[in-house]
Amino acid sequence: xxxxxxNLTNGERELIAFRIGDQEFCVNVMSVREIRGWAxxxxxxxxxxxxxxxxNLRGAVxxxxxxxxxxxxxxxxPTVRHVIIVTQVKNxxxxxxxxxxxxxxxxKDEDIQPTPDMTSEFERTFARGILAIEGRMxxxxxxxxxxxxIESEAA
Amino acid sequence: MDMNxxxxxxxxxxxxxxxxxxxxxxxxxxxxxxxxxxxAVFRAVHSIKGGAGAFGLDDLVSxxxxxxxTLDCVRSNKLEPNQDVLKVMLKSADVLADLTNxxxxxxxxxxxxxxxxxxxxxxxxxxxxxxxxxxxxxxxxVVAAPxxxxxxxxxxxxxxxxxxxxxxxxxxVSADLPAYDVVFKPKSELYTKGNEATLLLRDLSRxxxxxxxxxxxxxxxxxxxxxxAAYFSWKVSIxxxxxxxxxxxxxxxxxxxxxxxVTAQESGDVAEAxxxxxxxxxxxxDLSALxxxxxxxxxxxxxxxxxxxxxxxxxxxxxxxxxxxxxxxxSRGAASDKGAAAAxxxxxxxxxxAAAPTIxxxxxxxxxxxxxxGELVINQAMLSQSVIENDSNGVSSINMGLEELQQLTRExxxxxxxxxxxxxxxVFQRMARTVREIxxxxxxxxxxxxxxxxxxxxxxxxxxxxxxxxxxxRNAVDHGLEMPEKRIAAGKNAEGTVKLTAxxxxxRIVIELSDDGAGINREKVRQKxxxxxxxxxxxxxxxxxxxxxxxxxxFSTADKVSDLSGRGVGxxxxxRSIQALGGRINISSKPGHGSVFTMSLPLxxxxxxxxxxxxxxxxxxxxxTAIVETLQPDAAAIHSFGATQRLISIRNSFCPLVDVxxxxxxxxxxxxxxxxxxxxxxxxxxxxxxxxxxxxxxQRQVVIKSLEANYTHVPGIAAATILGDGxxxxxxxxxxxxxxxxxxSLHTETSLAAAG
Numbered sequence: 001x002x003x004x005x006x007n008l009t010n011g012e013r014e015l016i017a018f019r020i021g022d023q024e025f026c027v028n029v030m031s032v033r034e035i036r037g038w039a040x041x042x043x044x045x046x047x048x049x050x051x052x053x054x055x056n057l058r059g060a061v062x063x064x065x066x067x068x069x070x071x072x073x074x075x076x077x078p079t080v081r082h083v084i085i086v087t088q089v090k091n092x093x094x095x096x097x098x099x100x101x102x103x104x105x106x107x108k109d110e111d112i113q114p115t116p117d118m119t120s121e122f123e124r125t126f127a128r129g130i131l132a133i134e135g136r137m138x139x140x141x142x143x144x145x146x147x148x149x150i151e152s153e154a155a
Numbered sequence: 156m157d158m159n160x161x162x163x164x165x166x167x168x169x170x171x172x173x174x175x176x177x178x179x180x181x182x183x184x185x186x187x188x189x190x191x192x193x194x195a196v197f198r199a200v201h202s203i204k205g206g207a208g209a210f211g212l213d214d215l216v217s218x219x220x221x222x223x224x225t226l227d228c229v230r231s232n233k234l235e236p237n238q239d240v241l242k243v244m245l246k247s248a249d250v251l252a253d254l255t256n257x258x259x260x261x262x263x264x265x266x267x268x269x270x271x272x273x274x275x276x277x278x279x280x281x282x283x284x285x286x287x288x289x290x291x292x293x294x295x296x297v298v299a300a301p302x303x304x305x306x307x308x309x310x311x312x313x314x315x316x317x318x319x320x321x322x323x324x325x326x327x328v329s330a331d332l333p334a335y336d337v338v339f340k341p342k343s344e345l346y347t348k349g350n351e352a353t354l355l356l357r358d359l360s361r362x363x364x365x366x367x368x369x370x371x372x373x374x375x376x377x378x379x380x381x382x383x384a385a386y387f388s389w390k391v392s393i394x395x396x397x398x399x400x401x402x403x404x405x406x407x408x409x410x411x412x413x414x415x416x417v418t419a420q421e422s423g424d425v426a427e428a429x430x431x432x433x434x435x436x437x438x439x440x441d442l443s444a445l446x447x448x449x450x451x452x453x454x455x456x457x458x459x460x461x462x463x464x465x466x467x468x469x470x471x472x473x474x475x476x477x478x479x480x481x482x483x484x485x486s487r488g489a490a491s492d493k494g495a496a497a498a499x500x501x502x503x504x505x506x507x508x509a510a511a512p513t514i515x516x517x518x519x520x521x522x523x524x525x526x527x528x529g530e531l532v533i534n535q536a537m538l539s540q541s542v543i544e545n546d547s548n549g550v551s552s553i554n555m556g557l558e559e560l561q562q563l564t565r566e567x568x569x570x571x572x573x574x575x576x577x578x579x580x581x582v583f584q585r586m587a588r589t590v591r592e593i594x595x596x597x598x599x600x601x602x603x604x605x606x607x608x609x610x611x612x613x614x615x616x617x618x619x620x621x622x623x624x625x626x627x628x629r630n631a632v633d634h635g636l637e638m639p640e641k642r643i644a645a646g647k648n649a650e651g652t653v654k655l656t657a658x659x660x661x662x663r664i665v666i667e668l669s670d671d672g673a674g675i676n677r678e679k680v681r682q683k684x685x686x687x688x689x690x691x692x693x694x695x696x697x698x699x700x701x702x703x704x705x706x707x708x709x710f711s712t713a714d715k716v717s718d719l720s721g722r723g724v725g726x727x728x729x730x731r732s733i734q735a736l737g738g739r740i741n742i743s744s745k746p747g748h749g750s751v752f753t754m755s756l757p758l759x760x761x762x763x764x765x766x767x768x769x770x771x772x773x774x775x776x777x778x779x780t781a782i783v784e785t786l787q788p789d790a791a792a793i794h795s796f797g798a799t800q801r802l803i804s805i806r807n808s809f810c811p812l813v814d815v816x817x818x819x820x821x822x823x824x825x826x827x828x829x830x831x832x833x834x835x836x837x838x839x840x841x842x843x844x845x846x847x848x849x850x851x852x853x854q855r856q857v858v859i860k861s862l863e864a865n866y867t868h869v870p871g872i873a874a875a876t877i878l879g880d881g882x883x884x885x886x887x888x889x890x891x892x893x894x895x896x897x898x899x900s901l902h903t904e905t906s907l908a909a910a911g
Contacts, residue, residue, distance in 0.1 A: 040882070041883075042773065042774075042875075042882055042883040042884065042885065043773065043821070044866075044869055044872070044885070045819035045820050045821065045869060045870075045871055045872065045885075046819070046820055046869060046870055046871070047869070051866075053883075054862070054866065054875060054883045055882075055883060056533075056877045056881055056882060056883050058530065059526060059527075059529065059530040059533070059860070059877065060860070060864070060865065061860045061861070061862055061864070061865060061866070061875045061877075061883055062865055063865055063866040091864075092864075092865050093865050094865060094866075
């Protein structure tokens with residue numbers, strides 16, 4: 001906690017980086033609850049294509065989002081090597097299916113570069129910015145945009 | 156703990172007291188004359204009054220006070236609790252409940268009604284009360300001698316005597332003052348609860364002149380003394396103009412922990428009574444002063460003797476409580492003697508038999524426990540499954556251990572569920588009030604008979620039961636029962652009876668509401684249904700079908716719209732709320748003999764009895780309550796109807812076939828019905844549908860898990876559950892699936908992917 005507080009005052013933050021295909025993405029570590037292996041999900045009727053279904057997370061029903069499909073890339077074919085990043089935004093907990101967790105990064109706020117203008121509107125809703133780390137490009141994901149919308153709020 | 160929390164506890168207790176009050180009054184109404192019942196009722200009102208006073212809830216206090224006074228007349232047998240009296244009292248209990256609610260939630264009460272009841276209560280208390288109980292208000296107020304002059308030793312040695320000359324002047328008046336003999340014998344409970352005899356006697360002394368005699372006869376030798384027992388009793392004779400009530404009120408908080416006798420002396424006997432051991436007129440004195448100046452010399456010799464007696468009494472009272480304290484600590488250290496141990500054991504036994512101890516627990520905590528136990532059950536099932544898979548040797552010690560674990564977890568689950576289970580009594584009691592009010596408004600005379608109020612059911616079910624029940628009771632009284640004249644003409648008792656029973660039947664709770672009214676007027680119902688376009692004019696309906704018409708939305712047979720019912724929202728709302736609880740409602744009616752509504756409800760909402768089925772490779776759970784029957788369709792029984800519809804003939808009636816896999820989008824094409832199983836279900840609309848599933852896996856209890864918590868509502872799915880293999884299974888929303896099959900789309904919105 002003290003470390004975190006120090007980080008925050010220094011304008012530093014920790015991110016978890018993960019891979020989907022040949023691209024790298026990251027989310028704030030504070031919104032990650034746990035990382036677990038892939039388990040077969042129960043498909044949901046009438047769910048959008050990127051919702052793989054629901055799994056049992058110690059008694060809670062956890063929806064799983066195929067982040068690859070969610071970001072408009074080709075749907076994942078889950079294997080035992082895939083992992084689920086359990087994330088929480090406000091009161092909702094959702095699992096994100098990704099290929100592998102690659103890194104934990106400590107960055108400063110000024111390291112985050114704005115999303116370039118050239119990207120399409122669709123990508124820009126998910127991307128909060130991009131990071132250049134050791135020659136790699138990592139996209140910082142806006143979790144709230146990724147979560148399936150709640151009907152009552154959308155209406 | 157701040158004031159609000161304390162207040163909240165007070166209101167919780169109020170609810171309990173009000174329930175106690177009402178059930179006590181109802182028992183009295185049924186002819187119970189047990190003094191303990193009267194006492195219980197009195198205690199309830201008294202506790203509410205006491206608590207309300209502490210929080211400055213003046214309305215509540217003043218009403219409770221009047222109520223209490225009247226109840227006191229009943230308690231002291233001055234007022235016969237007949238039907239009329241109890242009617243007023245039951246209404247007063249209602250008003251008391253209203254006042255409590257207003258004090259808690261704000262709002263306003265019907266002032267006129269409470270004022271009216273206060274008048275009625277006062278009339279009851281006064282009208283029947285013997286004149287002796289009335290305080291002698293006319294007597295000129297005697298100088299408040301007891302409290303005023305304390306003996307002060309002045310420098311010149313003059314010792315003022317603790318009485319005023321006014322007393323002599325008014326001697327006649329003083330003699331006319333009513334005098335009371337008070338015999339006060341505390342029980343050991345009095346001391347256990349922190350009361351002190353000294354303080355009580357001191358309070359008493361403020362009322363008027365009194366003399367005290369302490370009776371120490373029953374004090375055993377020290378070695379036989381029970382440190383926690385009470386041995387002293389006091390005989391007090393007091394002269395006061397404040398009346399017997401005032402004398403009693405001194406002891407009001409200790410009343411149940413002591414033997415108290417207050418008898419009024421004939422005014423002429425005062426001298427005699429006191430004269431026995433005290434030749435002089437009792438002299439005013441202040442006990443508190445004596446405490447401080449026990450050695451204060453007093454001028455009047457004759458009085459010294461008396462004061463000494465008083466001193467002795469006070470000292471004895473103090474000693475009594477001190478002895479209790481000292482001896483209690485002593486006995487803790489050293490081995491107490493046998494007599495004390497026996498007495499203490501007896502005390503404990505008495506307390507144990509008094510009431511089973513209870514605690515208040517936050518509902519959230521219980522829910523969490525229930526959730527965790529649900530996990531435990533699932534985990535245990537998963538564990539045994541994997542052990543069985545990996546264990547080829549058959550019986551092993553692990554298997555035996557697992558079996559024991561299974562039994563334990565089941566037992567834990569049952570007991571945890573039992574924590575949430577509550578008797579339906581509070582709801583039934585609320586109904587009693589509804590009946591009274593409606594009976595008043597409609598001018599009918601109604602008796603509510605309840606049975607099986609101690610039947611236990613999950614708290615959530617109880618909470619949701621009140622509304623439909625109120626509706627139904629209103630209907631029963633308003634529509635079901637006839638006016639008294641009509642009833643007499645029909646040869647029935649003028650007083651109608653509404654009976655409410657609850658019982659357990661095969662894992663469900665069955666609540667029955669019956670009235671002995673006119674029953675359903677089928678001609679009228681039928682005509683109304685035709686008028687409202689609910690049925691065709693030439694429809695051929697069985698009696699049962701006609702009876703069930705009243706559950707249709709927009710149906711009301713009341714000729715005129717009354718305040719109570721008849722607005723067309725009624726039985727359909729009842730049916731829907733019962734179904735939302737996973738229950739069913741049935742009606743049976745006999746013209747001239749009344750109607751019976753039977754509701755069957757699950758015992759808990761956290762667990763559901765379900766049929767586990769397979770649809771397109773997925774496991775689904777269908778609530779068992781919705782399923783009427785299951786059948787294996789014959790190819791010959793399947794008939795195509797139009798382009799996509801298919802019907803199945805069941806005993807010569809046709810029923811639309813619904814492919815669950817298709818509706819839920821689990822498969823692209825319709826499955827072959829002959830390869831699957833059909834579940835005949837009954838839905839909210841009353842229509843039957845045959846749901847096609849691939850196979851039935853079995854029937855089991857499942858723990859309901861919310862989907863909405865982390866995801867959104869899914870059309871066609873009611874909730875989720877976790878099966879023994881640890882996977883999530885979806886619970887089918889039968890009503891939604893059926894209405895979807897009618898052509899209403901399950902898609903409540905366009906694909907989220909497109910929207911995103």
